[in-house]
Amino acid sequence: MNAREIETCIDHFGTDIYRFCLKLCADKTDAEDLYQQTFLKALETEWTLDWENNPKALFFSLAHNLWKSDRRKQARRNTIAPCSNLNEETEMVLHSEENIEESYLQKELITEVRQIIQTLPEKFQVPLILYYLSDCPIEQIAAIIKKPPGTVKSRLFKGRNLIKKRLEDAGYERSPF
Numbered sequence: 001m002n003a004r005e006i007e008t009c010i011d012h013f014g015t016d017i018y019r020f021c022l023k024l025c026a027d028k029t030d031a032e033d034l035y036q037q038t039f040l041k042a043l044e045t046e047w048t049l050d051w052e053n054n055p056k057a058l059f060f061s062l063a064h065n066l067w068k069s070d071r072r073k074q075a076r077r078n079t080i081a082p083c084s085n086l087n088e089e090t091e092m093v094l095h096s097e098e099n100i101e102e103s104y105l106q107k108e109l110i111t112e113v114r115q116i117i118q119t120l121p122e123k124f125q126v127p128l129i130l131y132y133l134s135d136c137p138i139e140q141i142a143a144i145i146k147k148p149p150g151t152v153k154s155r156l157f158k159g160r161n162l163i164k165k166r167l168e169d170a171g172y173e174r175s176p177f
Contacts, residue, residue: 001043001049003043006042009039016056018031018032020133020134021034021063023133023134024063024126041062041066054143060136061143109172112167113163113167120159120163124162125159127159128160138152138156
């Protein structure tokens with residue numbers, strides 16, 4: 001790919017790719033690095049971009065593969081010298097007309113769901129993020145993770161049930177799923 005094609009891709013679906021990277025990494029700086037690595041890797045390759053064949057899925061797949069590779073690298077490093085991140089997620093700004101208690105409970109629920117999603121196995125985590133947070137259709141998710149659409153549907157169903165069960169175990173009576 002050349003620089004003009006990459007620039008066009010960034011203009012067309014760069015925000016979707018960034019949002020996907022942010023959900024995968026759950027950290028802004030890591031997501032920005034992954035986003036840049038994705039487009040850099042595309043620039044380095046000798047691919048010709050086919051605009052008829054959904055190039056957005058190509059970039060989702062590229063970002064996903066880079067993320068998986070980085071996770072493997074981090075796992076290897078953690079076996080040698082474990083480290084932990086001390087920073088918690090930044091606080092959301094409360095609007096003055098909102099009920100503080102409802103806002104707090106909603107924020108707590110969102111945090112709990114995010115933590116649950118982060119602890120799910122990757123085979124459930126990636127389809128859930130792509131489907132619910134990046135609004136990707138099932139066929140596109142299937143192309144990204146290289147699995148049949150039926151498998152994607154099954155993983156979405158099982159992932160939702162795992163989230164629901166863990167929320168119920170945590171004391172939430174009504175889950176959003």
